[in-house]
Amino acid sequence: MAPYPGCVQIRPMTLEDTPAVEELTAEAFHEHDVRTRPADWPVPHLRSASQAELRAARLRHLVARDPAGCWVAIDSEGAVVGAAAALLRDGLWGLSTYAVHPGVQARGIGKQLFRAALSYAPEGPGLICSSHDPRAVRRYRLGGFDIHPAMLMWGKVDRSTLPRLPHGREGGPNDIEFMDGIDREARGAGHGEDHEVMLSQFRLKIVETPRSRAYVYIRAEGGPYLLAATDEAAARKALWASLAESDAETPIDSHSITGHQAWAIDVGLAAGMQLHNRGYVATRAMAAPAPYIPSGHFL
Numbered sequence: 001m002a003p004y005p006g007c008v009q010i011r012p013m014t015l016e017d018t019p020a021v022e023e024l025t026a027e028a029f030h031e032h033d034v035r036t037r038p039a040d041w042p043v044p045h046l047r048s049a050s051q052a053e054l055r056a057a058r059l060r061h062l063v064a065r066d067p068a069g070c071w072v073a074i075d076s077e078g079a080v081v082g083a084a085a086a087l088l089r090d091g092l093w094g095l096s097t098y099a100v101h102p103g104v105q106a107r108g109i110g111k112q113l114f115r116a117a118l119s120y121a122p123e124g125p126g127l128i129c130s131s132h133d134p135r136a137v138r139r140y141r142l143g144g145f146d147i148h149p150a151m152l153m154w155g156k157v158d159r160s161t162l163p164r165l166p167h168g169r170e171g172g173p174n175d176i177e178f179m180d181g182i183d184r185e186a187r188g189a190g191h192g193e194d195h196e197v198m199l200s201q202f203r204l205k206i207v208e209t210p211r212s213r214a215y216v217y218i219r220a221e222g223g224p225y226l227l228a229a230t231d232e233a234a235a236r237k238a239l240w241a242s243l244a245e246s247d248a249e250t251p252i253d254s255h256s257i258t259g260h261q262a263w264a265i266d267v268g269l270a271a272g273m274q275l276h277n278r279g280y281v282a283t284r285a286m287a288a289p290a291p292y293i294p295s296g297h298f299l
Contacts, residue, residue, distance in 0.1 A: 001097065003191035010112050013063050013070035013083065020080040021097070022056045022140070025102070028099040032133060038276075040209070042251075051216055054201050058297050061197045062096055069093075070165070073109045082109045090189030092286075093121035095128040098136070114139050125188060126284035129219040129256045129296040131211040145282035151265065152276055157222070157246045158272030168241050171204030171215060179228070180216050185293035186228040187289035187299075193299045198226065203245070207237045214238035217295070222246025225255050226295035232263040235291035239267045256281050260290040276295055 013021065028049045033044035047055070049144035052221040062085045063070045065213050073082030085097040095117060100110045126145060130136055141147055171179075173196070180190030191198075199206075202217040202225050222245040229235035244259050246252045250275075257264050265275060281288060 001187050007104050009074045010071055010116055011074060012067060013072045013085065015060060016192050017072050017080055017083075018056055018059050018063060021083040021085075022052055022057060022215070024080055024083060024101055025055070025097060025099045026072065028102060029131075030071040031102045032131060036132065046098075050251060055297075057201070058197055059085060059097060061194070066120070069117055071113055071116040072111055075104070082113050084113040086117040086120050087194070087277075089192050089194065090122050090179060091121075091124055092187065092299075093118075093124065093126040093284075095126075096297045096299070104173045110135065110139060118143060119287065123285070124152075125286040126282075127187070127286070127289070127294070127299045129294055129299065130280040130282050132279045137282075140282040143284075145284045146259070148197045148258045148281045148283065148288050149194075149277065150255070150279045150281050151169055151257045151259075152253055152278035153256050153257060153268035153273045154251060154264075156248065156251050157243045159248050161271050162244050164242055165237060165240070168205040168207040168214075168216075171206040173199060174214070175204070175206055178213070182213050182215060182228045182230055185230050186285055187294075191298055198295075198298065200213035205238060205241045207234050207241065209234070211219040216242045218245050219252070221250055221252050224251040224293050225263075226298065227291075227293040229291045232291050236263050236267055239264055239293070240271075243267070243271050254293060255279060255296065259286055260288045261293065263291055265294060 029045050059145050066087045069086030071084050072080050075081045082100040087094050087096055176195045182192045198217050207214040212231045212234035214234035216227040217225040219225050224242040227238050
């Protein structure tokens, strides 16, 4: 996508917009990752076709379920140059997608998009998994959000460190109400129908004892996509279960881990992973969820 001359309209996103929005976000996030990559980190790559389709499916779900939270910026030639998609579940607002094409950034487009997405729930609890882009963080803080520095765990999992413990049972659609109960304890709101999308894209493990409960959606390469628990003991077991699904030779990562998640830091370090400062978790009118590792898309 080439740079475009100017934004002339902020309008609701449609299902027909989603392919262009997926292309836009892929380019914008890749450009940001390339520009800010530490010298000793792997070279960023554009999303694969399969990764792009998974993200597009999540976006289509939000456009259908949360039309009042999904917006695009259109330039004078009719091209999508910015997008924001927000969701609202159990009174909790979350920002799932937010990007402006690199060629037209710093022109007020992002401000307009964020304002439109925020109008979906101008007050009440809110949650954002933010990149480390200082412009985005500034926008969130000015929008009334508390900013919690976050960490990234990255590296190969040392297989010799995996504990000899039951790694939970396989989960499925019958567990949605069970998981919503855990969500409400950890972050004050259930995910509802978002669980249906995640179940179609990720493996699910459930950890359940007489005194504690946890669940974790596991990425294809291993590691958590989203993890919620009623207590830290269950959270540790669920995180270990996700790490156990990784390949011994393939580095994996886990994002948006704040200082409130010391249990997760301890597990990652014990597994031989590296810890880096990277990004933020922004909250409004709520405490930082814990014990919890959020999904960037479904919060």
